[in-house]
Amino acid sequence: MTFQKVDIDDISINTIRVLAADVVNKANSGHPGKSSFELRLGAPMGLAPVAHILFTRFFNANPKHSEWFNRDRFVLSNGHGCALQYILLHLLGYKLSLDDLKQFRQLDSLTPGHPEHGHTDGIEVTTGPLGQGFSNAVGLAIAQAHLGAVYNKPGFDLITNHTYVFLGDGCLMEGVTSEAASLAGHLQLAPGLDISIDGDTAVAFTEIVEERFRAYNWHVLHVDDGDQDLQGIYNAIEKAKQVKDKPTIIRLRTIIGYGSKQQGTHGIHGSPLKPDDTEQMKAKFGFDPKGTFQVPEATYAFYADVAKRGVKSESEWEALLASYETKYPREHAELTRRIRGELPNGWEKTLPVYKPSDAATASRKLSEIVLTKISTVLPDLLGGSADLTGSNLTRVKEAEDFQPPSTKLGSYKGTYIRYGVREHGMGAIMNGLAAYGGIIPFGGTFLNFVSYAAGAVRLSALSGHQVLWIATHDSIGLGEDGPTHQPIETIAHLRAIPKLVVWRPADGNETSASYLVALNSKKTASVLCLSRQNLPNLEGSTIERASRGGYVLREVPAGTENLTIVSTGSEVSIAVEAANVLEKEGFKVRVASLPSWEVFDAQDTKYRLSVLRSGAPIVSFEALSTLGWANNLVWTFSVHRLLIKKSIKNTDSLLLVRAFPPYLQCMYVFNVTSPSPDVAELGKKIITFYKNKGGEVVSPLVKAI
CATH class of the missing domain: 3.40.50.970 (Thiamin diphosphate (ThDP)-binding fold, Pyr/PP domains)
Incomplete structure (x- = not known):
């Protein structure tokens, strides 16, 4: 295919630029432009041309059904430039209105300061922490490669989508990007695409990123004039799509804040344009200098036609899927179940x-x-x-x-x-x-x-x-x-x-x-x-009981207990042994296992109080830090507590911590193995304390609010 430029291209690109300025100016925050070095592209104004070409000529999705399974995926890894993505979603007809753009970064808006998955229609992944989006995209590409290999059949290419990513120098400095890029190159993932711009970060980032990506087994392309060379942008993306044995990264040079009086300087990074600069820029691009949030009908019409392409693509895909069912009924049933997010019955x-x-x-x-x-x-x-x-x-x-x-x-x-x-x-x-x-x-x-x-x-x-x-x-x-x-x-x-x-x-x-x-x-x-x-496998444990996040493993008649020990993981069996020791001394001790605090906390109050009930003190036992246990329990026994205690009493204890022997000896050092004299002894001290204190012992779950 060859690129055919039309007059509406320039109008649409400039629409994106002036909208970006208005969106950020109204919010009085954000990034109308973003500084960059090799491979950076955060700025809505600078990225308008490449975004326009990508979404109008290549991107295959249906804005009316943003969850269509074979849609192309787009990730804005440098999520601080999200005004660009919101503008594109609006123009394409996703569930994002012009009023939503006006609420950029405001309370309860659909246009938060960084893209959030599940919050805004058309956003594939949450980005903001740099490098995460790029690495997410590697996962998206692995998923496409895997599902395509499993379910595509001759004449039935059901899983064929592309993954496109915008990222910047900040993303490329983060180590997580190197990890993901290295694996992606080894796995020869394609189709995959990353596009970036240049700028100045010489104070901290002078490596030759292109060479790094070549070493990762990536295909590297260039566009030297990302502000105006629409043909070059188109050709680079088209060429990248033809590479089938490795991912592609495109080095795209743009001028930061293109069209502003401050273009090419760091003055435009991180702050809105000044009023006079905004007006001159709008006039330069053919818009009313005093107008705001202007979208020409021709731009809306052009993007509406792009959206229709996506509707047609999904319709054709649905027809192909229906034919697939006839020839491959088992694979069809499995694939559609997975698309629905359902697990197999039983x-x-x-x-x-x-x-x-x-x-x-x-x-x-x-x-x-x-x-x-x-x-x-x-x-x-x-x-x-x-x-x-x-x-x-x-x-x-x-x-x-x-x-x-x-x-x-x-x-x-x-x-x-x-x-x-x-x-x-x-x-x-x-x-x-x-x-x-x-x-x-x-x-x-x-x-x-x-x-x-x-x-x-x-x-x-x-x-x-x-x-x-x-x-x-x-x-x-x-x-x-x-x-x-x-x-x-x-x-x-x-x-x-x-x-x-x-x-x-x-x-x-x-x-x-x-x-x-x-x-x-x-x-x-x-x-x-x-x-x-x-x-050991425990008496009283069942899948059903444990699925509630917490349950009573060792019970005594209500009202007779002297103590409840609550534990998790490898210490639960030790807690049971400690309860048995205390029982021989005449004490009634309950033991509760709490394998998941979060699942337990989601249970109804009546059930939780049946596990952590009033009437006797409750002590936790875990070979970990005590942090967090105070939310549910009165006393805690843990390695963290013993480390502090031993460090104060015995200067040699730090040497023990630094030179741990095999695990059983480790456990003995801290008395967290069976039998556990510290647990039983602590239990007796707590029982005695509350007996001498007198009065009602109330579950820590009983609270004012």
Whole structure:
């Protein structure tokens, strides 16, 4: 195809430019232009030409049905330039009015300061933290390659969409971008496209980014005049689409703030244009200098025709899908189920069920058993590990690796991704996989190294992406690796992230329950914190009970208890042993397991009070930091508390912390193994304190508000 320029191109590009100025000026904040070096493109004014060409000549989507599955995906990785994306969505006819543009960055508007998935029609992923959007796009491209390989048949190319990304120098400085770009190049992902501009960031960023991307196995193209060379922009995108064996990045040079008196300077970065500058710019581009939010009818008409192209494309796709059903009924049923986001009927029957007599097993191994069972009925799962497959136990034996067919290491049909040592990239890529649809991604690493991916984990939660983190080696119980690998504070951080569900299962049934809830929660990111050491299967645990997030594992008649011990994960069995010790001394002790605080907190008040009931003191027991337990409990016993205590009393204790021996000795050092004299002794002290104090003991769940 060749580029055919029409008069409306210039009018439409200038419409975008002046609208961008008005949108930002009205909000009195934002970025009408953005400074840049190699590969940067944040500015709505500077990016107007490339955005116009991309969306009017190439982009294939239906604004009237923004969730059409085979639509092209667009990601604005440098999300601070979101005024550009909002303007394009408005012109194309998405559910975004001119009044919505006028409410840019205002309370309850559909045009927030950075694009938010699930909030604004047409936004594929949440961007803002730089580099995340680029990495999400790698996930989107993996999803397209995988689903296309699985479901496309001769004469039935159902999954053929392209992924387009705008990013800037800030995105390229972030390490997560390097991780994702490196993996994308190895996987030979195409179609994929990234477009950028130049500027001056020489104080901190002087590398030759093009050479870096060539080393990553990317195809690199140039457009030297991104402000006016529409032919060059068109040719570069067209050429990029023809590259089938690697992703493409286009280096696009523009003048920052093109059309402003301050064009080409940093004066235009981060602040609205001055009134006189706005007026002269509008006059230069053929608009009324005093008018605001002006959109010529010809521009609306041109973009309406573009939208009709998308409607036609979806209609043709639906017809192809109907024919596909006739020839491939099984594949059609499976694909359409996945597109709807539904799980197969009865899938949960594959979850393993355990008895107390079953052998003690590490919960990381229990997780592997679950994955092995459910993978036979859930093709939706696409998982991997950040170079710890043998430790995380995330790869089932029958799995094929997701690899370029040319490598002979696997194929794009494969369901296991070798992420390499790229935890942050893995997290951001999983967000893209989830955003694409039809895929439930999971990724494994040590719990401690989820900290490397904290930015992506937070966006998983805020975006409502169904992502599963398989986080093994979850406490001091991992042993010899020492304090650098012992995440006593990591779970407290994860529990603090809004909308993130954290699981720490105590045995086989609780592990199955964590998968049951996580896989049924379509808008929830989950972290499964799993042990390296073996855990006994507990009397009283069931999948159904654990699925409520918390339940009473060891009960005594109501009103007779002296103490309730609440625990999670590997410490629950130790809490049960401590209760047995106290029982021999005449005390009545309940034990509650709380594998997921967030799921437990979502239960009704009556149920929660039945678990953490009034009448006796409640103590928590976890080989982690105490942070957070005060929300639900009175007393806490943890490694964190003992570290502080021992450090004060014994200067040699710090040496013990720094030179941990095998895990059983670690547990003995802190008295968090069975039998546990500290737990039992602490329990007796608490019982005695409340007995001497007298009066009613009220559950911490009973609050004024």
